Amino acid sequence: MTKTGYALAVLVLLAGCKQTASDIGNSASATANSFGNAADNLADRTDDWGDRASNRIDNASATDEARIGKLNDRMGKLVDPGIPTDKWVGRWRGVEGLNLVIAKDEKKGAGHYTLTQQYTLDDKGVFEGTGVGDVIQFRRPDGDQTLRETDGMATGLKYLATKKDCLTVKPGEGYCRD
Template sequence: MKSHVVFTALAMIGCVVALGACSPKPGADDVAASEASESAAMSITAAEAASQAVAEAMTSVDATGYVGKWTGPEGTSLTVTPAGSDYEVVITNLDGPRTFTGTLQGDGIHITRDGAPLVIHKGDGEATGMKWLADKHDCLVVAANEGFCKD
């Protein structure tokens, strides 16, 4: 039945496009096609609304300050970049850069490094546990005695 409704709707669209107008005989199939079109339009609207909600959530995450380059002592850094629904996290220490895939959850960006789960979260310089960063205010804490700041 649904395929018949879809076929009828497509035939009507094709008729309008090809001839500029058609005058099919009204009937039950026309009503069903109209209802199917309205249902499809509502589904698209719901999908668009869900997509917009995700985009707004991602924007609010960016606004909280996770995305960007964060610096640490002795040339170390942490860079967070959006990558679809995840984040690319590059941690550069004295051994060089390493890249991780992070997922945002309520308490921060979750990554796994060397088999251990870590949560990168907001804090200040004191929260990093690093004396070089103690006077900073806008920081990300990776682990005990490991953090990076923007200011």
């Protein structure tokens, strides 16, 4: 075949296709629209999946919080932590015969105490105390006082310095258990 033969064959093939440039453009545009629609659908589905997953996580969190709340309620009924200062009930000894006896005041209820005290060599008395958090507050003739849990060093008294289980009113006034 010659060059002319090849040229004629190409012309015959092109004539048989009968597609114009506008037909090819329309086809390309339709294909692009299809791809765009598919991408939009995929994005919508992904958003839906994300929303559903987020809702499930939120619901699980709320369920866990409710479960924890119920468990705390049940455990609270089984184990009463009590009032922190209730463990101080009993006899405490200071230096040179000073002492403190703490008793629950059953008439006044939880967190109320009767403190019987020899607090100086010359002064003693019975005082009403109230548990406030981890301290007992009370009033004596020398003013308002606060009793707090410490070790022997915090009492400021060298004879109590090695003790571990102590209560201190102020530096120089403390009581420990033997």
